[in-house]
Amino acid sequence: MGDTSPDAARWDARHAVAGPGVPMPPGALRGREHLLPAGGRALDVACGRGAVAAWLAGRGFAVDAVDVSPVGLAAGAALAPDVTWIEHDLSTGLPVSGPYDVVVCQRYRDPALYPALAAVLAPGGLLVLTVLSSVGDSGGAFRAAPGELAAAFPDLEQLVHVEADGEATLVARRPG
Template identity: 80%
Template sequence: MPPDALRGREHLLPAGGRALDVACGRGGVAVWLAGRGFAVDAVDVSPVGLAAGAAAADGAAGVTWIAHDLTTGLPGAGPYDVVVCQRYRDPALYPALAAALAPGGLLVITVLSEVGDSGGPFRARPGELVAAFGDLVPHAMAEGGGEATLVARRRA
């Protein structure tokens, strides 16, 4: 399934290349990207979640499952043509997400937000994503209902 922020905007994806799915969980987005011709690095802290994702993928080619604690940064190196981060928020990781993008690469990020919901340490403040990724060219941004999303491209 496409990441939430990309639904209806699939035309923004490049034709293929490398993709990074950050905090992938069971890897639904990773498998979806692989099905569209991307070589995907699917990263999550949970080996159990990764194993479930690999089993559910039923041998789908194109996904490398990587157990990694994201509080220590991103594993490996880019550049990636697509970076997806869905419902994992660590502002300290924002610069690494942007740096992992290839020229012209697409960032797709959704985090919990204070906008339209209560505050808390795991929720983005109003305008957080736009400020953090201000060097990228935005295609779509939204805040409300307890979520913030940004779809943006690194300049070529």
């Protein structure tokens, strides 16, 4: 798409100076990998340099990864060429449709996107979210209010919900 938005430029500059990526699970799943389904389709939203997308692909998932930064996506493609890398400004919504067996979104918070994240989950699908939080932090424009993630996904079975130290995490499953 060649996005020239301020967000794309800011993230491009950040990704351009970062070292090579290493596949890794999302923080919310470390020690909880058993919660993942055996395979299927996965979506990494605001994937950055693609560490989580590459990790999911290495576990056998067919992965779509979305980010506004072409520099980040290029780094991800070098790490995992079998992932489908999609350049897209998430402020306009999701550019994909489900169903996905796993949806991951780390460190990108847009409450307007929450319904779309739930909508693309397959029955039995796993949602993994981590955002900045005002809980245990001084607050700010990009931080979730206490209870925001839990309230945003009432139709999902909450497996993990933690709010502390300026971070909120939700791991939830769509009933299947």
